[in-house]
Amino acid sequence: MNLSIFFEPLPEDAFGYPEDVKSVGGYIAPFLHTFPDWRQAEVVLIGLPEYRGAHSPADVSYQGPNLIREQLYKLKKGTGSWLLMDLGNLLPGISLEDTYLRLKEVIEMVVDAGKFPILLGGSHDLTYGQFLGYEYLHKKIGVVLIDSQLDIQENPDVAPEGSHLHRLLLHEPNYLFSFSHLAHQSYLTDNDTLIALEKLHFDLFRIGQVRQQLKEIEPVIRQADMLSFDVSAIRHQDAPGQRQANPFGLTGEEACQLCWYAGQNDQLSSLGLYGYRPEFDQRSLTAMTVATMAWYAIEGFYHRQRTLDFQSNHFLRFAVGFHDNPHKMLFYKNRHTEKWWMEVEDLAGERPSLIIPCSYQDYLTAADGDVPSRWIQVQARM
Template sequence: MNLSIFFEPLPEELFGGTDKPKSVGGYLAPFIHSFPDWRSAEVVLIGLPEYRGTPDATDLTYEGPNRIRQELYRLMKGTGSWLLMDLGNLLPGIHLEDTYLRLKEVIEILVAAGKFPILLGGSHDLTYGQFLGYEHLSKTVNLVMVDSQPDMAHVEDTAPDQHHLHRILLHDPNYLFGFSHIGHQTYLTDTTTLAAFEKLHFELYRLGQVRQQMQEMEPIIRQADLISFDVSAIRHQDAPGQATANPFGLTGEEACQLCWYAGQNDQLSSLGFYGYRPEFDHRSLTAITLATMVWYSIEGFYQRQGTLDFHSNQFLRFSVGFHDNPNKMYFFKNRQNEKWWMQVDDLSGRRPSLIVPCSYQDYLTAADGEVPNRWIVMQARL
């Protein structure tokens, strides 16, 4: 399919060249005069200048994706081949729902072709379009969202960017296997929403937990098929360019750490950054923060290891027995990067065993005779 019909080219005066050949801008192929051959790329950038999902969508600056690009292009290229292409900005549909469907079609094509799209939004409700792109891939998916609060407001009296998560969870057909929310702040979050998520066996990690146990976030991100990152999860000091700026939140360094984890995830097939409002971004500080986050995502992508064979010499296998149970729990440790995995057997016997990401702490918990919470949650989803 000709993807070029969905995109508008980038302005030549901004992206027509670079005076630093070793910079990101010197290595990627942007859509300026002719649409690049995306089939020869590994990572593709897509701008989403769509804000109709916000409650104050009038008189906005729609240059958010381009502002992020300007800062990203200036950064120095990292390791790896960096086969990176910038497809330009997605043309908004006549209606907001049309934009969702356009984004759905683009994501579906790119993911099916094995490309890694990075989305530069745009309001956070565009996550719904990103999610729709997985509907026809004949598989269930895991969604990880980084946000200051779950967007689960009542549909009838709120803007789409405040209830899009509600639409995702109720979408039919249901192909969402797991959902994890990272970085919510308790004083911004309805306790009934948290209780409902726990009943659905979703994993929620408040800001304090993320900050105290950053390494424990790595297995959560490693099991994601798609990730949605709202800039509101970052504190105002590092990202003032947002509609609901807050003095509390992730630091820029912590946000980059999560993006590094995301890039390294072999399973991750799309990553979206949302909520950037350039009209609030004095001195482009937020654009710089987001550009650096994108840089770490791409750099992490080129540290991926590919297909994992848990029966090869690449992994050490550990078995943990329990004194009152004849069954054993199995763990695998990657010799190269020391990442841990855990085997979860379906107790009903209806499904084959799963090997899922875990942490070293999960292994220590099992070795002490306790069942790790991660195993319990995964067992409940089977």
């Protein structure tokens, strides 16, 4: 399939002449006249000027992806080769559902080719299109959403931006293995919904838990195949360009740290940065915040270890025994990054063991004779 039919080129006067050859704009290959040979890239940028699923879409400026680009292109290039291409903006479909299906085809093709797409702009319901891209990749996936609230309302009058998570979780065929939601704010979230999702063994972390234990959140992100980040999770001071601006939330630094974790995750194959509303962003502060988040994701990508051979010399192996159980719990530590993994055996014996990301604290918990909660959660999903 020729991807170029789905995209519109970028304006040459804005993106064709980088002021600094050492900036991101000096290293990126944008779609100006000729669609770039994206198969030669490692990371691809995709703009999503689609807001029909948003609350109050009539007031939206559709320049969001380009405004983020303007800020990103000005930043200095980081380390590594930075084989980065910008495919331009995805042309919206005739209907919103058509856009979801277009995004699905693009994600499926790009991810299947081993490229890392970063999606810029658009309302948060486009997460559903991002998720659909994994339907025919023949694997169970882990999904991480970062948002100030759970977009799982069932009211038919609610905009798709507020209900897309419901569609994602109930999608058939079911290829969702794990789901984690980070940074929800309790006063914006229905408690019955939280209880129902916890019974399904999903991981839910309040904003306070994320901020207080940012390093403990890293293993959660490390088990994701796709990540969706709604700008509403960031406080108004750092990201005023959002419809539901809130004085509380993640700082810009914390958002960038989470994107750094995401970029470093060898398993992560797509990242969506959603919810930017330029009509509320008078000084382009939010565009700069989102651009910096994308920068950290790209920089993290070029710090990936690209090896998960747990039997190699890159890993140390630790076995923890329990006095009332003949089995041992196995842990693995990367010698270079000092990141930890944990082996989870299927107690029913119906499937092979899984080696999942964990933290040093999980190892200490097992060494003290207790079973880590992360092990219990995975065992329940096997």
